[in-house]
Amino acid sequence: MSALTTPTPPPALLDNPAGGAFTLIFTTIPALLRLTCGLVGAAVALAVRTPPVEPTLLVPAVAGLTAWSVWYAVRALRHGVTGPLVAGDVALTTATCLAIPVLVAPEVLPGEGSWVAVLASTTVIGAQATAPARWSIPAGLLVAAGYAVGAATAGNPDEASAHAGTLLVQTACAAMMTAVMRRRIGRADRGFAEHQRLTRETLAARTARDAERRQNRDLHDTVLATLTMVGLGAVAGPSAGLRERCAADLRVLTTLAGARSAPDAGPVSLDDRLGVVLRRLPELPVTADLTPCVVPGPVAEAIAESAYAALSNVVRHAPGARATLRLERTAGTVAVEVADDGPGFDPERVPAHRYGLRESVRGRMAGVGGRAIVDSAPGAGTRVRLEWSDVH
Numbered sequence: 001m002s003a004l005t006t007p008t009p010p011p012a013l014l015d016n017p018a019g020g021a022f023t024l025i026f027t028t029i030p031a032l033l034r035l036t037c038g039l040v041g042a043a044v045a046l047a048v049r050t051p052p053v054e055p056t057l058l059v060p061a062v063a064g065l066t067a068w069s070v071w072y073a074v075r076a077l078r079h080g081v082t083g084p085l086v087a088g089d090v091a092l093t094t095a096t097c098l099a100i101p102v103l104v105a106p107e108v109l110p111g112e113g114s115w116v117a118v119l120a121s122t123t124v125i126g127a128q129a130t131a132p133a134r135w136s137i138p139a140g141l142l143v144a145a146g147y148a149v150g151a152a153t154a155g156n157p158d159e160a161s162a163h164a165g166t167l168l169v170q171t172a173c174a175a176m177m178t179a180v181m182r183r184r185i186g187r188a189d190r191g192f193a194e195h196q197r198l199t200r201e202t203l204a205a206r207t208a209r210d211a212e213r214r215q216n217r218d219l220h221d222t223v224l225a226t227l228t229m230v231g232l233g234a235v236a237g238p239s240a241g242l243r244e245r246c247a248a249d250l251r252v253l254t255t256l257a258g259a260r261s262a263p264d265a266g267p268v269s270l271d272d273r274l275g276v277v278l279r280r281l282p283e284l285p286v287t288a289d290l291t292p293c294v295v296p297g298p299v300a301e302a303i304a305e306s307a308y309a310a311l312s313n314v315v316r317h318a319p320g321a322r323a324t325l326r327l328e329r330t331a332g333t334v335a336v337e338v339a340d341d342g343p344g345f346d347p348e349r350v351p352a353h354r355y356g357l358r359e360s361v362r363g364r365m366a367g368v369g370g371r372a373i374v375d376s377a378p379g380a381g382t383r384v385r386l387e388w389s390d391v392h
Contacts, residue, residue: 017192022185023080026178030126031076034089037122038069041115050105057102065119068092081130090139093123097143100150109151110159117163120147124167128174136178140171268300269293270334271327277308278325284315290327295334295388302368303336303386309360310338310384318342318382336386344376361386 042062068088075085096103097120104114124140131139144167151160271290278286295303307325314323321342328335350357357374361384365372370388 026129031073035073044115094146097146097150101154273304333389339383
């Protein structure tokens with residue numbers, strides 16, 4: 001690797017957008033500027049060939065510089081501006097400046113407007129934009145010194161000092177501008193990287209919380225619900241339904257212990273899923289009115305499990321109550337309603353640590369973009385309405 005090459009490779013646009021954009025811009029502009037300067041400078045150089053200009057030296061020099069300008073632009077646009085490219089450009093420009101006596105006519109030398117003066121300015125500005133300051137600043141000084149020596153040798157000390165001073169100012173200004181931009185861009189990319197890190201950590205934490213909430217819901221709606229029913233005396237004596245329920249709970253625990261698979265995202269018959277829910281609660285008499293309805297898999301799972309949680313609450317907290325389950329779909333909205341004529345309760349007075357309605361019902365529905373409405377009062381029974389709409 002050349003000593004002029006930047007120690008670290010240019011950052012990728014997606015990883016460091018500001019640094020990537022800076023690299024892209026300050027590769028494209030110097031390449032196009034060098035190409036334009038080379039082509040225009042060649043035409044201007046060949047237009048004035050009065051003595052002591054030596055055409056036998058001028059024509060090969062202009063041809064070589066033009067070829068270099070084209071190669072520089074192509075190489076920079078394809079592979080970026082590398083250390084050897086900058087070093088070669090500075091070396092050729094310095095050699096051209098030293099040859100001013102035989103390449104530039106005396107009448108066009110004054111006023112800093114000769115083609116060599118423009119070439120020198122282009123080179124020092126391009127070097128500041130594409131190379132580290134520890135190399136670009138000495139490069140600017142070298143070109144300025146070469147121009148001063150060449151112009152003085154051509155018999156024009158005023159031009160030598162004037163444009164050499166201009167080159168020094170251009171070197172200093174371009175170097176400071178580039179340094180400030182690199183510092184600000186580095187700060188922006190560090191801020192972007194920190195934001196990305198925090199976003200990833202937040203997403204990971206949210207995913208972990210969601211997984212924990214799903215597991216807690218599953219445990220609440222299976223094992224804990226079954227134990228609560230037994231403890232409250234909802235199951236009297238040996239029961240085939242209890243054995244079936246315990247077997248289902250065991251399957252859930254087995255699933256939680258392994259990898260949890262996501263529900264199929266394809267269309268699923270919601271009325272069939274609700275029928276399965278009713279079979280999971282054989283001890284609860286339910287009057288069902290299930291209109292055929294198809295919804296995406298995750299939505300069907302959320303609604304079915306929320307309905308199961310609501311019906312399980314009837315078994316646990318309103319033994320002997322009559323329950324109804326109704327499914328309807330109107331105007332793009334799916335609604336499932338679970339109602340019972342039990343003792344009811346005050347939803348506002350449910351302790352915050354209680355998991356049933358908060359997570360097993362409302363949490364599940366919110367997870368698929370739906371909602372759960374709980375309407376209950378002491379002595380007035382309970383009505384849980386689950387809604388999901390496919391109209392956005």
